[in-house]
Amino acid sequence: MQSPFIVELNEQNFREVLEGSMQTPVLIHFWASMSQESADLITPLQTLAQQYNGAFTLALLDCEQQQMIASQFGVQALPTIALFVNGQPVDGLGGPQPIEAIEQMLTKHLPSQDELQLQNAQSMIAQGNYVDALTVLQSLAEELKNHGEVKLLIADCLLETQQFSQAEALLETIPLEYKNHNEYKQLVSKLELHQQAADSPEIQALEAQLQSDGNNPQLAxxxxxxxxxxxxxxxxxxxxxxxxxxxxxxxxxxxxxxxMDILTALGQGNVIASKYRRQLYSILY
Structure with a gap:
């Protein structure tokens, strides 16, 4: 299985792979074709590595082909599983193991699948991919979806995908302690602006009216x-x-x-908003 998260361990790369555990945990699977249990575990481990999506690196060591490395690790039984973090072994299992036992071991040292999915959704939002991020967020466990931070992320995606009524309903359930957060205020501003515009005349009609009546603040x-x-x-x-x-x-x-609502909705990092904030401050102070 081709994957950046799965490597075949050998004499040429094993030092580099172990040093990589300083950044990303490395799970070494010691196996051999003569041990059917160890060989059968390869595919479930590869699937697990793909599910974790880079939270750990799976290193497969064929003990028949790489006897010197296997002897250095003092492997006594096959299969053997060893988890390395920061260059050091932190956990492991020896002898035949169900994949569930390995998953339980990993949960002690790695983020949960839901936490990884949440990180994935946040990356999607940062890239402007609100549709896929919303799908991921809505698939999370109910307990996690009830966290204030996650509700704000879901509300953001709902607003950006023009699901305004759902966003409004969700924002009404935001815990009180999150209502002073800038993220919450920005979302409320987006929603209020949508509600104000919902029943307004079309842009072309408003432009025509404003052109004929050039000093009409209500039209503006x-x-x-x-x-x-x-x-x-x-x-x-x-x-x-x-x-x-x-x-x-x-x-x-x-x-x-x-x-001010538009400035808030655009956020602190927006270039246009920064320009008009400076202009506003220049006449306020």
Whole structure:
């Protein structure tokens, strides 16, 4: 089985593989064709390594072909399983073992399958792959899905995939201690902006009205909300700024609120948001 997580151990690479346990745990399987139990364990171990998706490296050592290495490890029985972490053996099993026994051993030293899946989903979200991330998150155990951090991740994916009613329902169940987190505030801002835009006129109609009535803050408000919903955030902020920069309280402060909601939804790392934050601070302080 070709995989970056599975290697054949030999005299040329065994030192490098063991040194690799300083970064990623290495599970060595000592086997030989003369031991049917050890040979039969190879495929289940390969499947397990694929499921763990890089949380450990599976190193297969053929004791018949690599007798010198096997003797250095003092292998007494086949199969033998040895787990190395930070260059040192930390656990192991000797003699015929069901794959379940090896899984139980690994759970003492490695993240659980659900924890690995959660890490995988977070990577997907960072890459903008909200559809697949949502599928992974929804497959997690119920206990883990009830954690506040996981609920926020699921709500983010629901919003990004335009499942607004489900996102709203989930956000209502967020534990109180998470409601001061920036992540929660950003999600609520996204939802509020969607709700404001849901029944507004089409962008083209609003643009035409604003063009004929060039100084109408209510039209500017409605158009900016629509712009944001289709990710035209720079246009939305520029339009709002043309009013807010002259009067922070225009439309009883509603334009400023939408302006701030968009900045919050875009987050701290967004270049456009940073630009307008600086401009806002320049007139506030």
């Amino acid at each position: 408000h409605d158009l900016a909300v629509q712009y944001h919903q289709v990710s035209r955030d720079e246009e939305a902020l520029a339009l709002l700024w043309s009013y807010v920069s002259k009067d922070l309280n225009v439309l009883d402060g509603e334009l400023k609120k939408v302006f």
